Amino acid sequence: MDFKDQIKQLGERVNNLKGQIQTEEATKNAFIMPFLQVIGYDVFNPIEVVPEYITDIGTKKGEKIDYAIFKDGHPTILIECKHWAQNLNIHDGQLLRYFHVSKAKFSLLTNGITYRFYSDLVEANKMDEKPFLEFNINEIKDNQIEELKKFHKTIFDAESISNTASELKFTNELKFLLQQELANPSPDFVKHFAxxxxxxxxxxxxxxxxxxxxxxxxxxxxxxxxxxxxxxxxxxEDEKTKEQEAIQVEQSKVDEIKIVTTEEELEGFMIVKTILRQKFGVERVTYRDAQSYFAILLDGNNRKTICRLYLNGNKKYFVTLNELKKEIKNEINSIDDIFNYSEKLIQIVDNYCKILESNQP
CATH class of the missing domain: 1.20.5 (Single alpha-helices involved in coiled-coils or other helix-helix interfaces)
Incomplete structure (x- = not known):
C-alpha cells in the first residue's frame, strides 16, 4: 500500500471511530500515533518519538509538550495534541511558546483530524502565526498529500522543506483571499475592475x-x-475511446490471421450437424472459430452455444456450457467420440428452441 492509500485509510479510520473517542489521550492513541507511524516514525522508540518532551519556558520549568520527533539527537518537530472535537484556534499560542525555546525547525498542532504545520518563515526562531500546511485528514487533497510526504522519515530534509514552505504558505493565504473575494468581492476589489x-x-x-x-x-x-x-x-475521452476501438479492430484482424480452421474441426462440425439433423433444421447450425477453440452455435449467436471443440492441443475436449455459462470439459480420444454426446446435443438445442417459443407473443 502506497503512502496516499495509507493516508486515505487513516482518514476513514478517524471518521469511523471519532464518535467513540472520549478523551485527549484516546485521541493520541487512536488517531495521532497511527498518523506518526504512517509518516514513518517508530512511536514505540522513545529516542525517535519522545512523549511528554520537557521544555523550560522562562521561569516555568518542566513544561511538557505531547511529542517531539528527534533526528540526530535533536528535536526536529514538536507536536501538540488536543481532543478531536476541540477547536485548534485557541491552542496555537501554547505551541508558539514551546517553539521559541526549542531548536526544532517545525511544529505540529493537531486534534487528529485537522493538522497544522508551522515553521519560522517570517522571523527566525519565532513560530509563524499561520501554518504553512493545513489539512483535514478526512478531506485531504492530493497536493496536500504530496506536501505531507516530505515529512516522511525516509526522505525528511528540514532545509528542503523550509525552502518550499514559504511559497506554500503564501500560496495558501492568497488562495484563501481569492476565495473570499470571489464569494464576496470587497470594495477595493470591485473598484480595481470598475x-x-x-x-x-x-x-x-x-x-x-x-x-x-x-x-x-x-x-x-x-x-x-x-x-x-x-x-x-x-x-x-472520445478520442481515447476511438483509439481503443481502433486498437481492438487491429487486434481482431491480427487474431483472425492467426486463426486456422482445420479439417478435423470442420469434420467435428459435420458430425454435430448429422446428430442434430434427426430433429432440427440444420441450416440454423453454424460455427465460429477462435484461437483456442472451435464453437458451434445456433443461429450464429454466441449466447446460443451448442458446444465447443478443443482439438488443437495434446488432448482433445468436447465442451458444453452450464446454466452459468461455465465450461464443462469432457476429454475425447477422437472426434468420433462426439457421437457419445448425441442426447446432450439434442437436449441443448431443444432447450434453446423452447426458450425462443416462450418469448414469442
Missing amino acids: RQVYPSVVTAKVLLQFTNLTKKSIQQHISDLITERLKTALTK
Whole structure:
C-alpha cells in the first residue's frame, strides 16, 4: 500500500471511530500515533518519538509538550495534541511558546483530524502565526498529500522543506483571499475592475452597481471554465475511446490471421450437424472459430452455444456450457467420440428452441 492509500485509510479510520473517542489521550492513541507511524516514525522508540518532551519556558520549568520527533539527537518537530472535537484556534499560542525555546525547525498542532504545520518563515526562531500546511485528514487533497510526504522519515530534509514552505504558505493565504473575494468581492476589489471599464468617477452608487456586476461576472466566468473543462474532458475521452476501438479492430484482424480452421474441426462440425439433423433444421447450425477453440452455435449467436471443440492441443475436449455459462470439459480420444454426446446435443438445442417459443407473443 502506497503512502496516499495509507493516508486515505487513516482518514476513514478517524471518521469511523471519532464518535467513540472520549478523551485527549484516546485521541493520541487512536488517531495521532497511527498518523506518526504512517509518516514513518517508530512511536514505540522513545529516542525517535519522545512523549511528554520537557521544555523550560522562562521561569516555568518542566513544561511538557505531547511529542517531539528527534533526528540526530535533536528535536526536529514538536507536536501538540488536543481532543478531536476541540477547536485548534485557541491552542496555537501554547505551541508558539514551546517553539521559541526549542531548536526544532517545525511544529505540529493537531486534534487528529485537522493538522497544522508551522515553521519560522517570517522571523527566525519565532513560530509563524499561520501554518504553512493545513489539512483535514478526512478531506485531504492530493497536493496536500504530496506536501505531507516530505515529512516522511525516509526522505525528511528540514532545509528542503523550509525552502518550499514559504511559497506554500503564501500560496495558501492568497488562495484563501481569492476565495473570499470571489464569494464576496470587497470594495477595493470591485473598484480595481470598475475603474478599468467605467468611464467616469466610481461613486457609491456606481460601486454598488459594479459589486453586483462583479459577482455576476465571476459566476459566469467560473461556469464557462467548468463548461470548457467538461468539453475538453469529453473530447479527450472520445478520442481515447476511438483509439481503443481502433486498437481492438487491429487486434481482431491480427487474431483472425492467426486463426486456422482445420479439417478435423470442420469434420467435428459435420458430425454435430448429422446428430442434430434427426430433429432440427440444420441450416440454423453454424460455427465460429477462435484461437483456442472451435464453437458451434445456433443461429450464429454466441449466447446460443451448442458446444465447443478443443482439438488443437495434446488432448482433445468436447465442451458444453452450464446454466452459468461455465465450461464443462469432457476429454475425447477422437472426434468420433462426439457421437457419445448425441442426447446432450439434442437436449441443448431443444432447450434453446423452447426458450425462443416462450418469448414469442
